[in-house]
Amino acid sequence: MSHSISRRAISRRTLLAASGGVSLATLLGLSACSNGSTGSSGGTAAKNLKLLLPGAVPDGWDAVLTAVNKKLQDDLGFTISPQFINWNNYGNQALLKFTAGENFDTALQARWLNMSQLAGSGSLVDVGPLIDKYPNLKKTLNPKLLELNKWSGKLWGIPQVNSAGRIHHFAIRQDLAEKYGISEISDYATLEKFWYDVKQRDAKIVPIALSQNQSNLTCVPGPVAMFNAHAWENPSRIGQSFSGNSMPFFLAADAKTSGSSSPIPFWDEPGVVDALRTIRKYYQDGIINRDALNADAATTKGLFTNGQTASAWATTDGLSTTTLLPGLLKAVPSAKMANVVPLKGGKATKPNQTFQSDNFTVLNAKGASNENAMKLEDWLSIKENHDLISYGIEGKDWKPVGDDKFQQLSTYAFPGFALCWRTSLERRSAAMTETEADWFTWAQDYENFTVDTFAGFIPDVTPVKREDAQISQAFTQYGNPLFFGAVDVDSGLDKLKKAVSSAGLDKVQAEMEKQANAYLAENR
Template sequence: MRLKKWFGATTTTLLASSLMLAGCGGKTETGGNEGKSSIPTNAESAVSAPKATVALKAYFPGDKPAGFDDVLQAVNDKLKADNIGASLNINFLPWTDYGNAVSVKMSAGEDFDMYLDAPWLSMNQMIASNSLMELDAMVAERPELKASIPDEMWEYNKFDGKIMGIPLGTTQGQLYGLLIRKDLREKYGLPELQTLDDLEKFLYTVKEKEKDIKPFVINGIKADKLPFILSDSANLALDEVLEIGVNMFAYSIKDKKVVSQWASPMIADAYERVTKYYKDGILSKNIAQEQNAETLFKQGKYAATYYAADGVEGLKYSEMLQDGSDKLEVFVPNGDKAKPYTAFQQWNFLCIPTSSKHADLAMDVANWLSVKENHDLMEYGIQGKDWEPVGDTSYKVLSSYSFPGYVLTWRPTLNRTPDTMMPDDKKWFDFSTNPANFTLSPTAGFNFNAEKVKTEYAKITPLHDSVFLPLSQGVLPADKGKATLDEKMASLGGQKVIDEIQAQIEAVTSEK
């Protein structure tokens, strides 16, 4: 799972509350843990000389979770019982100032041991200034940590060939679809949706026959995902990689060229379809300003809404099934043959500053958190008080404890899902956590650095919201929107940005 910059604080909060996440970090000043990879059992700890406890300071974004002090005390107690030699001192900083605050602390040489960074924060700059610790050797020495994260995540989240942060995520790629009202589909005798034609028949049937229910709602800011859902090539690996980590651009495998998404033949049909749906009233005329899609769908005012198999989107609607019904289902276009491209790129990293005096111990704690029992304590809270297990891969929520696991504890092999997750959602989320269900992108390992074209990139970036989104929403008809984007991109230096993206992709692919 990824947490991109444009999600903002609202989605960040939702992400944390939806998955009941948790996080933290550690290491020892005495050197007793340096270089060791095994985690002692309680029996081993009992016969080992107790290690001096070093308090490791961590900075993470957001508000302190409810009940966090009790959970952190339990974590520190277990760290002591396991004789790791560390305790955790976790500090939360407001999202609005997190990036700047951490950069200032780093520049001032403040002594702290771990923090969340990302390419959308200051990670590239921190690497360029030699402010982050290289972690390759330390990861190799810690088998629990290494095994808890798929090899693909380690390999394709390096920076200049080096591990500069522990990649934090759950899913291995993007899989998009729609959440629909199953009860409405059955009401009109329609078969389970398998194709876009099936979807279209469902949406137009709702429009024709339902007086108080409209067909489809999506927040305007997310409408740039509609071409990924409403194209004949949705969720398939064909001739183009559409998500290369740079908004509005794609990569043509056939031509080995960077192209604009709106020029992509793979999703050209989607822009025409969106234009038609907007004109016909399938999409709300207010789509550009829409911000309450979740609420409107839960209120029963719409028959379909946006879905992503990320472990978050589907959970927003689990309360609709509290009456025991199964009135919701997930439609994933081409789901029976889905194997989308992925670069295995994650958007959040646990980083260790070079100024830390306790890097090895911090990694020992990351390793300790990669053992299921310890991971569950941090991420879900105190068993019996905050949660209880439901088998090995699910859990029941008992309290309001909600830790943001994307800052520290996300491990694809250890993740549990809430027992309120609808079966369809769990099916596709589980699908998305398995690397084998994706096709390796030829651009894997590419991470765009706009430094050489920062002026031009700054000029074209606003086109995403001013033109590209309206095109994706259907507000701008396909022909007009594409022409406008071509014209503006050319006049603002977009080709220079494309050439730089091209050069950086070629540099990565030539090394393979």
């Protein structure tokens, strides 16, 4: 998603998106029917664009939407009607709307959602040839970003990024850490000590609450995982899977030199089973919440902002302060917050990254007007307009601090990552914690990361589509209880292994190897 877990696509693997995919050969043949021309609806529908956005309706949204639509009408002659869909349902509902041919214009999509499937079915517009026509949009998009996010030459959406790389980590109650005599947390062992201190000394506070969307983020490296100490020390591995919620494989670390990918199931990757045992212990010790399998992201965010938990999921996008701290300070005026990224080597680590965008704004090929949808993206690339929808009503929701910062005056929080993230236009919160500012600055530099060997590899699910769908179902049924510590590790992992084996693991693993080896041969 990448700020609070209710506002962001927390990973390619976060939502329980529908399975499926299509061949890249099919993707290559779609530009004739999805080339950015005006959609079939036309007429008055083109005067009011419908947008699909994830999460809850932002506080104060009605006033902001009124101001946005007044300015849009004056400037471009049309308005927008966003529909907000709860994170837990977004993946499936967005897919159903596309496949049912509903009339809407833009949506959040990603590989970890249904983007491959939608591109292959002709549901999306290749925006690559269109961007040059929209100068405001073009100047906010780094050419390297566009090139890295093409799929076999096609750009199936506008990449939404505000940094070069993204590392999942934690926002913690720094006031509690200081209360326990911990001035700074820079390694996983100290972070774990903090959680146990919370449990022992502030029994009414849950050390960290997880939501059902986080799934294998807890243990499977990408290149780090929440409770995987080995990955925090060795952030050089990123799993590959055929579809959004399918089982990840890890490819050989020496694949670039050997030419052999030799994929292994995620449980054979060093550190993963140890992480599962750690999670199980946390579950039994009360370090994590016992209802994670059913808890939604908005609820767990609320627990942190109400002062009921001591840690929250975060990512290096500079938005933890704005989405978490205002609410926390209302509940606990003396609270402090810090971002903890427990990489063993700190900012000198250079974790692996693919540099593929986590999120894209895609155009519905059946939308009322693809042209107006692109005009909207161009309009949102003007600082005044970007500020309005991103931060709300100036003087009411925020006020500028210089040219590149803002002071938040309300709890308005818009999911810009789904529509209008523009690296050069994003303002930093004037209240951004020092720790978050340091890590956000670090994350904006491509030189602070290592390009993953398989950065441009996009597996084609077509040859194993049936098996992958069955594995995805087994992965959800037997994997999620493991990832949240709700079952014994040995018996739970054994059930998962048997289920995915019966679903066709050998065939899927062989196909992954075949495609990954072909990718290596093409890119040597």
